[in-house]
Amino acid sequence: MEFSKKSQVFETLISAIFLLELLRPNVAEFRAVGLATSTITFPALNCRKHSAVLTDFGGIGDGKTSNTKAFEAAIMNLSQVAPDGGAQLIVPPGKWLTGSFNLTSHFTLFVHKDAVILGSQDESEWPPVALLPSYGRGRDAPSGRLSSLIFGTNLTDVVITGNNGTIDGQGSYWWKLFRDNKMTVTRPYMIEIMYSKQVQISNLTLVNSPSWNVHPIYSSDIIIQHLTVFAPVDSPNTDGIDPDSCTNTRIEDSFVVSGDDCIAVKSGWDEYGIKFNLPTKQIVIRRFACISPSSATIALGSEMSGGIEDVRVEDVTAINTESGVRIKTGVGRGAYVKDVYVRNMTLNTMKYVFWMTGEYGSHPDAEFDQNAFPVIKGINYRDIVADNVTQSAQLDGIGKHPFMDICISNVNIKLAAKPKGVQWNCSDVQGVTNRVSPEPCNLLPRKEIDCPFPKDRLPIEDVQLKTCSISGNF
Numbered sequence: 001m002e003f004s005k006k007s008q009v010f011e012t013l014i015s016a017i018f019l020l021e022l023l024r025p026n027v028a029e030f031r032a033v034g035l036a037t038s039t040i041t042f043p044a045l046n047c048r049k050h051s052a053v054l055t056d057f058g059g060i061g062d063g064k065t066s067n068t069k070a071f072e073a074a075i076m077n078l079s080q081v082a083p084d085g086g087a088q089l090i091v092p093p094g095k096w097l098t099g100s101f102n103l104t105s106h107f108t109l110f111v112h113k114d115a116v117i118l119g120s121q122d123e124s125e126w127p128p129v130a131l132l133p134s135y136g137r138g139r140d141a142p143s144g145r146l147s148s149l150i151f152g153t154n155l156t157d158v159v160i161t162g163n164n165g166t167i168d169g170q171g172s173y174w175w176k177l178f179r180d181n182k183m184t185v186t187r188p189y190m191i192e193i194m195y196s197k198q199v200q201i202s203n204l205t206l207v208n209s210p211s212w213n214v215h216p217i218y219s220s221d222i223i224i225q226h227l228t229v230f231a232p233v234d235s236p237n238t239d240g241i242d243p244d245s246c247t248n249t250r251i252e253d254s255f256v257v258s259g260d261d262c263i264a265v266k267s268g269w270d271e272y273g274i275k276f277n278l279p280t281k282q283i284v285i286r287r288f289a290c291i292s293p294s295s296a297t298i299a300l301g302s303e304m305s306g307g308i309e310d311v312r313v314e315d316v317t318a319i320n321t322e323s324g325v326r327i328k329t330g331v332g333r334g335a336y337v338k339d340v341y342v343r344n345m346t347l348n349t350m351k352y353v354f355w356m357t358g359e360y361g362s363h364p365d366a367e368f369d370q371n372a373f374p375v376i377k378g379i380n381y382r383d384i385v386a387d388n389v390t391q392s393a394q395l396d397g398i399g400k401h402p403f404m405d406i407c408i409s410n411v412n413i414k415l416a417a418k419p420k421g422v423q424w425n426c427s428d429v430q431g432v433t434n435r436v437s438p439e440p441c442n443l444l445p446r447k448e449i450d451c452p453f454p455k456d457r458l459p460i461e462d463v464q465l466k467t468c469s470i471s472g473n474f
Contacts, residue, residue, distance in 0.1 A: 049085025061094020099125020111165025134268030138186030273305025397428030406431025
């Protein structure tokens, strides 16, 4: 890439980071003059009556001593008082090595800005958990999976937050096992919340996850905001945020650098997802930035066998990323992706702007239904600017089951120095376009139209966070 292009990408990246910093909420720290005590205020779904610090339960923040038992004891103790006005556990400055631990309801885990939670590399500290019923097997290996670093199931009102504290999964250990084909179970995720409602994950820096970073599944009423997620761009399966069979989800004001999709919207895998039949729906993604040279800014699928619908994406920036909002599916997935609305994307240095794949492989086993054809319809893109693009669109539907009702309007794509010869490569798709450059394929003829974007608001958009506080000798 010539120097001017590198400079342009760097400037765009700096602008994206600066924008995200401006969008961070007020997490303020006040220190009394002459005293060691400080008070930190932060936004949360609910404030808590009871509070404790990890060191109250024997925690040692030297980066070497295991704190798994300290986390377990702290949360067990706080769970006894959480029904009476809620409880919070403060992770103070230090490096806190730990294996997997489970959260409780009406609970806040607060990670101080000078604290680092370190994922243990001792496999004995990662207990096995049941396979996900909508997947039928593990993603890395069929026989099982390991619990996530921070895990919770059947919870109500749970908050994982901080004033930009860090959670480091120390994933290189797990990446090597995966690359060497030595994983006999599926790697742990960084954060996984299951069968829960009223969930907030915010104001944290997540680095080097063993696999997926944030995985809410079978849950509802979720707010994910002000996350910074970093993983090497060649790290395997380090998706940023993966809402999976979830309803009423808000993802906003976050920045992901990843070795896989920055956001992947999911709902189960082939016959297992079809049987479980729990869609992801009512999701809003806004003010989001992504860098992922080999994957998508936002992927819908490929595991989408419970269905995906009513997805609203706006004000997204991607730099040096393989594609914008990508649809990934294939024969055997079944279900649908429908009513998707995307607007106001700014893209720079992309392989594709538009990418839809109807021949995505990767099946859990040989028992998938070869007559389970996914329905893809009502896919809307508008108001997109892209620069330094190799190919405008690769749109591949499925034979006698084309992707329908695609609408693309007001799109300006500037090509790279060495672009593909065919800019719009389309098969088995149907739709319309308007004010799109370069000229789209014949399967998407021009029509005077502005592609729709919903004017109503999802219920999760009107959820207001409270101003809460913690005090201590931090």
